[in-house]
Amino acid sequence: MQQILVVEDESVIRTALRRLLERSGYGVSEAGSVQQAESDHSFNDFDLIISDLRLPGAPGTDLIKKAGDVPVLIMTSYASLRSAVDSMRMGAVDYIAKPFDHGDMVNAVERIIADHPTQKAQEQKATASNSGDTSSTSGIIGNCQPIQILFGHIQRMAPTESTVLVLGETGTGKELVARSVHQQSSRANKTLISVNCAAIPDTLIESELFGYEKGAFTGANASRMGLIEAADGGTLFLDEIGELPMEAQARLLRFIQEGEIRRIGSVHSRKVNVRLICATHRNLQQLSAEGLFRQDLYYRINVLRLSLPPLRERGKDILHLAEHMMQLQTEKLGKASMHLSPRAIQAITTYQWPGNVRELEHAIERAVILSESEEVDNEALGIDLELVNINRIRGQDGIVGSTNRSSITGSNEPQEDLSLEDYFQRFVLEHQDSMSETELAQKLGVSRKCLWERRQRFDIPRSKSTAGGRRRKSEPQTG
Structure with missing residues (x-):
């Protein structure tokens, strides 16, 4: 770093x-x-x-x-x-x-x-180059410390046969991690089958995973191999495993314990050799405590664990990802090379990205399609920069429209996620009782007119001491 x-x-x-x-x-x-x-x-x-x-x-x-x-x-x-x-x-x-x-x-x-x-x-x-260090693993791009730690864990876990549980918010790239584990394992030349447990109806999930024999139920006109059996010799990735119904959880537990499956309607079990990787954005430990997820299954899949950081905690990686995605989109659409404007960079680094990498990818795709020039602005990204800043001030510090300033002046250490604009407001509120408007403007490096405009913009009234006699004695009126 x-x-x-x-x-x-x-x-x-x-x-x-x-x-x-x-x-x-x-x-x-x-x-x-x-x-x-x-x-x-x-x-x-x-x-x-x-x-x-x-x-x-x-x-x-x-x-x-x-x-x-x-x-x-x-x-x-x-x-x-x-x-x-x-x-x-x-x-x-x-x-x-x-x-x-x-x-x-x-x-x-x-x-x-x-x-x-x-x-x-x-x-x-030079040391990193000699050691073969890379900033990308199977499509995962990043140089921040959490991602580098993740790369190291993947390299140690991938060669084993142990079950891996991938944890992370929606859109953080859990499937990319599963693919990376598979590609760095001894099963890399075998099949990787991905299953989104939340996308399959509860009534079909067991037949999809375990298969069925002809006549097992109405409409079963022929025998069918399940996805677990299809992954024999390779890797099975169960995304959103927290959405798996309890009945399917019991059958999955037997597969993990015995290494065998039994098709629906069959009396014979089949041995399978499958590496299991699971992923979820939910708290499985809490779900198991509430009886919504089998505790014994949780212990079985929670052998090796990988945690993905949300995009908002990845620092400079956000810009690297955005630029990489923009390059891919311009090449895909046959457009000339594009770049982010300063306001777009500020928007990308300020916005919290609740949808994580997936949301960023969609925002970049939209911006590349809609932008008519080579410079992409924050408006094309669909991010209202002013709203982001004001909402942060209101939601995290209570500065705008607040008459109680104890939360601002009561601590020497500002809140974690304040932007530079937020600190501008904090500085004014903390020092306006002891400084004139001219002194405030000089300290902040702006004109008195600019200071006045920012007060209006953020609805920060001047204190009585600043607006009264002190101003009249030492400062000219603002025209």
């Missing part, structure tokens, strides 16, 4: 950056000044340093020489050409003006780390 050091004296902005970068798959450390950065950290441990230009004590540009070959990105609230040019003359790789959105920051970080690899990063890349 690539490591970033954020040096910023404002804890609100510093923590906002940490949350954003961690959500994008980076490891992040913090410091409030150049002196603290020097005393608490070794610069050689980082792939990038992001520092504010104006800090208490030494300026952020002092880090450029101290950091050695580690690139330094300078942030400035004073986005003048002179300060930017001076910073880059001193060796900064780039600068970014505050306030900035998710897309601008993530794009800058990705570009700088890719274009300015440190010696440590080059050595790690």
Whole structure:
């Protein structure tokens, strides 16, 4: 995991950056000044340093020489050409003006780390290349830590004959994991049969799995092999096993215990050699405690377990997946190469994706079809960026339209999933009683007009102390 050091004296902005970068798959450390950065950290441990230009004590540009070959990105609230040019003359790789959105920051970080690899990063890349490390396994794309752990577990579990239980939310790619386990096993050249237990009616599931003999029931005009028997020598993948009826669960348990099946209407059992992989988005342990799933079957299938992270917890993988899916869709539709706009990147990294990878795939497909230019915007993805941000503020922090601010000021540590826009609102609410509008605007790096517009947009009233005599004494009226 690539490591970033954020040096910023404002804890609100510093923590906002940490949350954003961690959500994008980076490891992040913090410091409030150049002196603290020097005393608490070794610069050689980082792939990038992001520092504010104006800090208490030494300026952020002092880090450029101290950091050695580690690139330094300078942030400035004073986005003048002179300060930017001076910073880059001193060796900064780039600068970014505050306030900035998710897309601008993530794009800058990705570009700088890719274009300015440190010696440590080059050595790690060479080691990974020599060890045959890959970022994709049987269609599973990802470099985040949970996915890398998953790859390692698959490699250890696949060569065995033990039953595997795959857990994960709907749309996370459980069937891809099952296919990967099969392809890395000794049965790779044999059949893999996938069965969605939720898609087969309860009255047919047993005959589908175990088969039947001629005359076993009305309409059984000929004998038929079941799916378990058809998978003999290979692998059987039972998706959504939590939806399996109790009667079928009993028959499945016997198959697992004895390694044999008996067709419906037959008196003879047949030995089968099948590797079983099961998957579910439900809590089987809770279902078994409630009597809705056989406890003995749960213990039988819960031998080796693989857990898939939801898409919202996969950081930078979200963008990699989106770009990969976009490339596949443009090739499929015969369109020219397309790319995501900054607002689309912000939408993709901000949206929670309850439908996970499947929902992302459908959103990208829709965007490629509907977009008339090479740049895909968030509207084509079907994501209302403003609604996502406002809903997050309302639902997680109670900022908009709230008169009770104890949840905001009562803790020094902001909530986990706040966006940079949320922190902008938090900063205003925390400091408007002690700062004038001019001071607030300068600290945030925006004009007074922009600050006023954001207050209107997010329905954040000015405090009485700020709107009253203090403003009249020290500030001109907003025209």
